[in-house]
Amino acid sequence: MADGNGPTFEAIVGGDETISSMRTHGQGPQGELPLTDEILRHAPSGDLFGMTQDAGMGWRPEDTNLDQYLILSTLGGLRADDGRPIALGYHSGHWEIGLLVKEAATTLKQQGVLPFAGFCSDPCDGRTQGTEGMYDSLPYRNDAAQVMRRLIRSLPRRKGVMGVATCDKGLPAMMMALAGSGNLPGIIVPGGAMLPTKDAEDTAQIQSLGARFAHQLIDRDYAARMGCGSCGSAGGGCHFLGTAASSQVVAEAFGMALPHSALSPSGEAVWVDMARRSALALVNLAARKIPMRDIVTQASLENAMLVFAAFGGSTNMLLHIPAVAHAAGLTPPALEDWTRINKLVPRLVDALPNGPRNFPTVQVFAAGGVPEVMLHLRQMGLLDLNVMTVTGRTLGENLDWWQQSARRKAIKARLKELDNLAFDEIIMDADAARRAGLTSTMVFPSGNIAPQGAVVKATAIDPSVIDEDQVYRHTSRARVFVSEKDAIEAIKGQSDRPIQPGDIIVLIGCGPIGTGMEETYQLTSALKYIPWGKHVPVITDARFSGVSTGACVGHVGPEALAGGPIGKLRDGDVIEMTIDRRNLTGRIEFVGEGNERYTPQQAADVLQARPPHPDLKPADHLPDDTRLWAALQNVSGGSWAGCVYDVRKILARLGSV
Structure with a gap:
């Protein structure tokens, strides 16, 4: 009889019936390896042993x-x-x-x-x-x-x-x-x-x-x-x-x-x-x-x-x-x-x-x-x-x-x-593509939030929120989150402060150093299929799925935990977004707080003087393997260099040859 719903103890520790067919010796393959005097005299021993194993398999x-x-x-x-x-x-x-x-x-x-x-x-x-x-x-x-x-x-x-x-x-x-x-x-x-x-x-x-x-x-x-039948093969x-x-x-x-x-x-x-x-x-x-x-x-x-x-x-x-x-x-x-x-x-x-x-x-x-x-x-x-x-x-x-x-x-x-x-x-x-309304896919916005750059799939922005001149414009207050879990709960309405239409979600600390640069499709897919989601843009130092839609600005560099200005934003900060789908240009700018509005230089100075967000830190259970990866790719140039390992830069930082 099983213990609870699992297999019996006897089934786990037994298997005695297999012992009677057990061997302690076996017959090797019959035949000869194609060895020559040249192979025997000069080939590495690994070549010879490899041939032995090949025959054995x-x-x-x-x-x-x-x-x-x-x-x-x-x-x-x-x-x-x-x-x-x-x-x-x-x-x-x-x-x-x-x-x-x-x-x-x-x-x-x-x-x-x-x-x-x-x-x-x-x-x-x-x-x-x-x-x-x-x-x-x-x-x-x-x-x-x-x-x-x-x-x-x-x-x-x-x-x-x-x-x-x-x-x-x-x-x-x-x-x-x-x-x-x-x-x-x-x-x-x-x-x-x-x-x-x-x-x-x-x-x-x-x-x-x-x-x-x-x-x-x-x-x-x-x-x-729907969850059962989605895969056709x-x-x-x-x-x-x-x-x-x-x-x-x-x-x-x-x-x-x-x-x-x-x-x-x-x-x-x-x-x-x-x-x-x-x-x-x-x-x-x-x-x-x-x-x-x-x-x-x-x-x-x-x-x-x-x-x-x-x-x-x-x-x-x-x-x-x-x-x-x-x-x-x-x-x-x-x-x-x-x-x-x-x-x-x-x-x-x-x-x-x-x-x-x-x-x-x-x-x-x-x-x-x-x-x-x-x-x-x-x-x-x-x-x-x-x-x-x-x-x-x-x-x-x-x-x-x-x-x-x-x-x-x-x-x-x-x-x-x-x-x-x-x-x-x-x-x-x-x-034909122009007549069908196809436009170039990506825009690479910059600004005081993303001095190293960012990317948005401009074609994925809902056409109904694009102006006649093919420019997406959105100015609103930031809702800043330091974890994707908190952000998705707010989108689902399961937090004390649910996301409202018009909010700008700012997700920080989710670049390589924070989470291994997690993919945040949970957020973008939810916003796509919620009727008011098209009115909620996302700005993050994380990355997106290739199927993400909406005004989603990602890969913001530098990432928050590498000292990027995005890590200094607070709830209520006013952000101005401009994505030009025709000329393929864009800006994402911090422009004010409360009722105060700043010039671009004033805004940059305010961010420069601020400390990082008080809750900004790497994810609690970030594996050591990922922390090491993040450190090595950061020395090598970060996400805009492809998150690679540049051995020369790493060795130079370590003082090695």
């Missing part, structure tokens, strides 16, 4: 000296052969990618080489939203990139490496690892996108269930149904153009992934086939001695930023693209580079959540995905077409193929057949 002994290729992935969970879960993954994005690893490994084996697989799983920003797990989310990226680089180096005879990853931190980490692998051929296999459902809310909207229930906008039964990144999808787009735009691989529908035949073709491409890169450093270059970095702007992706890529550049030894983009690119490139893609029609990412793939967008950018003369890609050909050659390809015709026909949509309803040229 079941590989044919005579094939243990084949060229070695490493497949790294962020696989999570354990699936049965029929797809049913044995142990769940942290998120759907890494749940099915073992199928990609298997297909790639099988293909490599057919090519007469020796495949290896290594794994470094990743967390989920959605699962950790509003929890202390969020304190580990962004720091994980640097840790994982280090582990992945170590795994690559720990297979000394590898000829090439494939990185299979999907989501918010795992894929940026994989790009960092491969970009930093220098002379090694490599390729990224994006893990794809989840299929949307026709009878449920998307994975962005369901994250606001709690806030809508608190305001009696939905009932419990509705929440239960077991695997893949979320439906929207958030950080997961944006990372896939950027990997392909860099030339690190095959053409038309980003945003492929997870679990579908076209998705599995991508892994097969990527394995062939990797063998080709190794044969032709084309290393990753010839692909991730200053020119391909510019291309990636252009494509990212044309898609209108997640603001989190302001952290990840510089980190990939840093890993590759390139000059990372500065704030002025982001501004220049965003002014240069119109948004060409109508994808959830930036609208106006909000197509899910799988439909963006079916409209032609990254290469279709690149055709338009080529027509505008913006791309460097001479950069090398993982096909072994230049970007210009890839686009020449795509323009005339059977694949392009077939995918567009399938979109029309399944959804009765034309590809150019989703991916447009510049003129």
Whole structure:
């Protein structure tokens, strides 16, 4: 009988029936290793022992000296052969990618080489939203990139490496690892996108269930149904153009992934086939001695930023693209580079959540995905077409193929057949995009609250609060919070001072030093789906989800705990916000307190003289791992440098060589 509801004591401590089949010796593999006098005399002992282990794991002994290729992935969970879960993954994005690893490994084996697989799983920003797990989310990226680089180096005879990853931190980490692998051929296999459902809310909207229930906008039964049915497939990144999808787009735009691989529908035949073709491409890169450093270059970095702007992706890529550049030894983009690119490139893609029609990412793939967008950018003369890609050909050659390809015709026909949509309803040229009301996505406001800069996804501001001249203007009093928990309770009306329409939420102490730069989608999703939420802007030193909407100004630098002026704001301070969506400029300014109003210089002097907010401090349960990460990235330049580890700056600060 069970103790309470758990298993019995006997079940826990027993298992005697397994002892009778236990062995104390085993028969080694039969056969001979392909050893030569040269190998025995000159090869490292590790090579010989590695061959012994390869045979021990079941590989044919005579094939243990084949060229070695490493497949790294962020696989999570354990699936049965029929797809049913044995142990769940942290998120759907890494749940099915073992199928990609298997297909790639099988293909490599057919090519007469020796495949290896290594794994470094990743967390989920959605699962950790509003929890202390969020304190580990962004720091994980640097840790994982280090582990992945170590795994690559720990297979000394590898000829090439494939990185299979999907989501918010795992894929940026994989790009960092491969970009930093220098002379090694490599390729990224994006893990794809989840299929949307026709009878449920998307994975962005369901994250606001709690806030809508608190305001009696939905009932419990509705929440239960929607929460259950949002995922149209077991695997893949979320439906929207958030950080997961944006990372896939950027990997392909860099030339690190095959053409038309980003945003492929997870679990579908076209998705599995991508892994097969990527394995062939990797063998080709190794044969032709084309290393990753010839692909991730200053020119391909510019291309990636252009494509990212044309898609209108997640603001989190302001952290990840510089980190990939840093890993590759390139000059990372500065704030002025982001501004220049965003002014240069119109948004060409109508994808959830930036609208106006909000197509899910799988439909963006079916409209032609990254290469279709690149055709338009080529027509505008913006791309460097001479950069090398993982096909072994230049970007210009890839686009020449795509323009005339059977694949392009077939995918567009399938979109029309399944959804009765034309590809150019989703991916447009510049003129059509303007007629559809698409504008450049990001504005980088400055001001006395954000002297180092900040970012707002201007396209995500509700059009009804934008003036006719395409300028968002909002002046009001600040409601200052030092924790996301307190802010969400005030939004839900569960605090002594609930948020009112017109308030400006200022969330401080949530940058890298305070919380590991947590993502605050709890706040932005709640405000999106509460009727008056569009009248409540947010200013924070934290970051946002790629699906966040509203007048949300994040990445404010310096962060509060690094001495930033945002950390000196108080309840009742008057803040003036101006976001110009047409000219892509903006200001966020402290302009007064009480009935007093200041000139810009007076306001700056007042903030300078103030002490930090009395409640400002790092989160109570911030892990030591994250505190160390925060200190190292702060020395290295902080969030606007990509939250990287700049070893030279760190060693200089430590007084080391």
